[in-house]
Amino acid sequence: MALGQNHTTVMRFILLGLTDQADLKQLLFAIFLLIYSMTLVGNLGMIDLIRTSSPLHTPMYFLLSVLSFLDICNSSVFTPMLLTSFLTTDQSISLVGCVVQMALMILHGTGECLLLAIMAYDRFVAICYPLLYYTIMSKHFCVQLVVVTYAVGVFISAVQTGNAFSLPFCGPNIIDHYFCDIPPVLQLACSDTTTANIILLFFSTLVTVPTVSVILVSYAYILVTICRLRSLDAQRKAFSTCASHLTALSLFYGSVFLVYVQPNPESASAYNKILTVFYTIVIPMLNPLVYSLRNKDVKAAVQVRVLNLSQKGIFQKAI
Template sequence: MHSYISSLLLGVPVGGNTTAITQFILLGFSDFPRIIPVLFVLFLLIYMLALAWNLSLLVLIRTDPHLHTPMYFFLSNLSFIDLCYVTCTVPKMLSSFFQEQQTISFMECIVQYFFFSTMGLSESCLMTAMAYDRYAAICNPLLYSSTMSPSLCARMVLGTYTAGLTGSLSQICSLLQLHFCGPNVIRHFFCDMPQLLKLSCTDTFFVQVLTAILAMFYGIANVLMIIISYGYIVMSIMKITSATGRSKAFNTCASHLTAVSLFYTSSMFVYLSSSSGGSSSFDRFASVFYTVVIPMLNPLIYSLRNREIKDALKRLQKKAGTFKSHKL
């Protein structure tokens, strides 16, 4: 009854007893009223850390000439994508904590999902590009600088954004063909495909097929290419006679492997569990991990055990100290 009344209040009649939805209600975490303040502080802290760490890493890579290499060029783009990715959902989620009913218009919902999908698909492709970079560095070290030329790196990054944009646009075009006539409550903290398909009052078979095709192309295909790249990498490392050399080679891949594992396992788990369109409380909290926590963790994953990043930070601190002393 509540959903029907909400549909009448937030929709417009399109004929007969049918009402076209113009707004959705984002449930968010409103069904946990006792821990709302705790969740708000926690998610705000995570969001601020994600912004600060990704922006700091992005600026550090851009300003330090020693980090102007293919690996860090890709890493700077990963930080940029994570900045956009986390900003697609978290500000809207945070604003909902102190509102009795969080509404979002149909077009705002579409726009939010467009940017969220574009960044997610682009990150998936960028992970593959970074795996190829590691393959070129370890399997063909003598040809690395000529293989991973600046022009090729730029084209690869442009390709990741183009692929993400193309995949997202195809989903948006298919979503715009659907009709929503009630109920209008999205049991999530952002507009996601499974929840939107569940609310559609028209046949979603084509959209589901398209989503499955995109999942195979952007998910399975990218994972396979990453696995193949690391298969060659492992074989090359095994040929290194020096234990120190093998350890160093493995360390250059450890950060990327960790980031890839976290990204794909968390996102695949959530989307497989919600493929039927459901969104339990557990699904919502699990979604927080890959939409908010992972963008915060990526800068740490690539920085904590990275000597070049630590050296760049020391150089930056030295420059800041020198500048301060001259100013005084």
């Protein structure tokens, strides 16, 4: 399809992936297959545990089940294609496939930012206003928050993806990454990208600044409230309810900021790839472990669930 007189629109992109060394590809395939399997098992197990365990039918764990769902979706946007790239010589992705991958990446990334902020607000209400917790964080309100999260995610995704692919692409078509991220795609546009980069910065700021502000303000109030508690045991208990969420926040935002908040991100593509792997593929695997290993309620629910399943298995064998 012609674009002007001397340019042809790019219809496929070449993803360079993580490595071009054939001897590393089999090892990386095994590692990422294990990570993806653990991600699916861990997050599906967390969703099932929250659904079947009545002590976990609280706003906090409802939001955690949504986070697990987002982690499954987010990991599934990147990992299957990355696994395929280790086994085949064809590293290409169609223009449509690139658009879809970017749109889903932005949707789930935006959703995770918003959800982590909502979870911080949930902890703020639970610790600072415990008597009003179930009134404020009602089931209806939690569902509304999740719907708004997805609505905002769809809007930001549509704007950002449209912003990137409204530009003409007439070659080269090589993306030095393992997926269609916005910055490397914009670098391939054969027109001025100043406006596109300003729009990217504006909407990225629009998502991150309010969410980080909510998180910081929420935890500032939480810290003040915990310090005012007279009992050390009460302080320890209050802090333990926030520890898992703080760990998840540190992992996610730490790696995201290290990737995107750089004076010249183009000069450190290999470094960025490793960090991007961490927050797109590794963190979705770690979140269920963080929330289960540091949470007494989840540990107790796991024990009850395992006990019930073993009893059912014994009963079926007896029949």
